[in-house]
Amino acid sequence: MAFNINEIRKDFPILRRKINGHPLIYFDNAATTQKPQQVIDSIVEYYQNYNANIHRGVHSLSQEATDAYEIARKKIQKHFNIEKDYEVIFTSGTTHGINLVANGFTSLLNKGDEIIVSAMEHHSNIVPWQMLAEKTGAELKVIPMSEEGTLVLSEYKKLLSKRTKLVFVNHISNALGTINPIREITQLAHDAGAAVLIDGAQACSHIKPDLQELNVDFYVTSAHKMCGPTGVGILYGKEKWLNKLPPYQGGGEMIKEVTFANTTYADLPHKFEAGTPNICGGIAYGTAIDYLNTIGFDEIATYEAGLLDYATVELLKIEGLRIYGTGPHKTSVVSFNIEGIHPYDIGTIVDKMGIAVRTGHHCAQPIMEFYRIPGTVRASLTFYNTREEIDIFIQALRKAKAMLT
Template identity: 70%
Template sequence: MLDINKIRADFPILNRKVHGKPLIYFDNGATSQTPQIVIDAIVDYYTNYNANIHRGVHTLSQEATDKYEQARIKIQEHFNAKHSYEIILTAGTTESINIVSSGFSSILKEGDEIIVSALEHHSNIVPWQMMCEKTGAILKVIPMDEDGSLRIDMFDELLSDKTKLVFLNHVSNALGTINPIEEVIEKAHKVGAYVLVDGAQACPHIKPDVQALDVDFYVASAHKMCGPTGVGLLYGKKELLEMLPPYQGGGEMIETVTFEKTTYAGLPHKFEAGTPNICGGIAFGVAIDYMNAIGFDTIQQRENELLVYATDKLSQIEGLKIYGTAKKTSVISFNIEGIHPYDIGSILDKLGIAVRTGHHCAQPIMDYYKIPGTVRASLAFYNTKEEIDTLVEAVKKAKMMLS
């Protein structure tokens, strides 16, 4: 059982007030909150061993390097990568995807086909469109269904020997839908295609095993996992990372440099040009330790309980429609008939409740439902049923004020 009072005490921001009301934070799909132990790790770095890594022989540099590489190993173990050098530390999910799309821009040719899903965040659409413009590759889309699930039967029809790459998220940020990535990976591999999975929304709720999945690339961000912003990971199979060219040139990613020729460093440094977000990487490792100490089975059980409770309570409000009813994580995306989601979100904010409104960087999903956006309440393990009760009453009040 989760000691919710003890857990909430780990998050100092949950004690603050917004517009005179106790903060109720239901925007975890955008950014989760940060426990004190992670904040302390960031302060400790800048207080006690702030130095650049991998390059210095002095004590501070050695300490910082050790902590940073220890964090890489923690991430490797968490995702069960075979080698620590298969974990590339990046600025986040978006950069991770761009590293892969940029690399394949020099490999794909005109007429090659790539497949994305209709449930993608813009960051898993736009880089591939840019790559297609450069290479002449053709972008195809796995359609979605009314319940927010993917039409896997249509995926079968899209696959061919021309398919080179398949991209989809593990969990939809807009609807919370859990996609059948195991099935997609298996089917894609049968035609010789590589698969990249955007795990940004899955990793706060699910502990992926990249070897068991046999996924080619997996990407995620620390700030969805109780970690800091500005840091994330790209997992790639060794042979694929070695096949791709470097994403950026500069310090750290080189082996030798002359004016005639430069040779590149091995993994992971080949993709880590320049000074990284050192304290961010270290804090990412601490955040993973924190979540594993709670346990992902415990987190899933708690969040599913909150999801069922919130869905039941919100569904009782007349005129409220929930989008995405397929198997999902703790996300409820909804509208009230005749009321713009932005207006509801603004009133909720005045009552101290943080939700997300708009298209959630998933405009094709909103176009499918023919709506401008939704109100999204995304729940985390540190939320409570009492907070959900307050949300429900606030939504009722917003409806009364705006009707």
Template identity: 75%
Template structure:
């Protein structure tokens, strides 16, 4: 059993009030909160060894370089990448996806096909649409059903020898659906296609093993995993990262520069042009350490308990409908109340100190499928409580009474 009071004490922001009420933070799918140990890592960097990395011979530079590369090793171990240089530091999931999508411009030709799922965040749709516009490749979509699950027999029909890359999220940010990525990857590989998995929503809940999954690319953001904003990772198999051209040119990613020709550095530096978010990378490593100290089995058990409790209590409200009812889902509940706009509900519950997300959650095709403008999304982390869920339920009831 987790000591929830002790865990909540790790997160300073959970002590604050909003609109005179204790903060209830149910917007974890947008960004998780940050424990003190991660905040301390940020302060320690800027207080004690703030310097640029890799190129300096002075002590501060060497200390910063060591800490930054130690973080890369922590992340490699966490995701079980085969080599540390298969972990590329980026500014986040969107940046990571764009590196791959832009790189595939040199690998695709007109008539090639790429496959996306209907459950994607915009960041895993738009870069591939741009890729298709540049190359003449064709974008195909795995459809979804009313439960918010992918229709896998339709995926089978989409696959062919023209398929060059498949990209799906591990978990839907809008609905919480956990996709069958093992099956998706295996089937894609049978037709010779690469696979990119958007793990932004999965990583707070699941400890991905990229070798066991056999994913070609896996991307994630630190701020979803109790870390800072502005940093993330691209995992790529060594052979695939070597096939892709650099995404940006500049310092750090070069081996030799003359005005006649430039040669590029080896992995991972080939994709890490310019001064990186050094502090962010180090803090990402600290966040990974913190999450593993809690234990992902414990996190999953706790969040499943919260999800089940919240689902039961919210469904007691007349007229409330939950979108995303897959049996295999994580701690996200998207809902509406008949006849009431989700924004109005979100505004009222905020006045009561409760943070939820409203809108299409950067997943507009999902909302179009359900023919709705958006949803209220409550997303839970292991540091939340059933008492907080009770507060949400009462707030939604109050909003319904005021708005009906």
């Protein structure tokens, strides 16, 4: 369909809210995106009409719920261009997926092995690997970043060796908006014999990753960052790797046969889906993917690039403002500070004017330490935001600056 911002905004009921007497301007999309009515309706429909547990019942409601849930898995498979539907593992979100893989590699790594993470990761893609290194004796190495907020690939190449077993990088930095060169990073890792996990939480609302083209071994993301509900996400893993990893949790659904003498595990994907899943969330995730594809990711990317360019130009007109993350490949995230003003104070004042931005270290403290700052103001824009909202935001920032200096 043709990109019509006015019609798109009508799909999001929360955008009609007022905050502190002002129309809501929601610039915190990197934390979570708002939900269109279509997704909200799918949640209501499930609980009103066919709420039941899945995979286990012969009655009609269970079969309807099972069909809807597995249809959602197929939608996700198609969207990400995943070869086999059982390579899609439903999780509670990105963090769950990362921890599942980290736990599995506890039995696959040895002392002296090396694992590599980048300097611009979210804590969720740092801490599990630190824990893995502590358990196994593997050494954690870090790809450095440049002043403009890009990874230094020449140094990454030096870190790779025959001892490298795993590489972990985010597709897009949540704190800076930098889009990392995943295909190149993956190919270099594979040339060294290492597997690759990509944190796609920040990427999937902006771009449509082709996981076969990227050739990654694992990819994790969350529904709530792409207009779906919280509490659900996916882990993609190549079949050969998922078969190598032991189950993450024991319980119902993930078993084939259980006796007190021995238990055998179910085939993929159920081996990693113990217990009753977030059925409604999985179904609504499929609805969210349908919604975004109806708008079109090429259209979304073009529109958001325009917002990013406009916001960048207007923000830099404010004296003393510095943007962090100025690499050539970015998504619509602007992280900045105004000289002499704490980001928390700016965030508090603009909230009084109905504008939601994120302040702090954005669960990326190593980035803030690199720049020697306590945090930033982060305005993260998406396809339902407008230039008019950016103009109001600029006015609010100027007012905040006048009040605080």
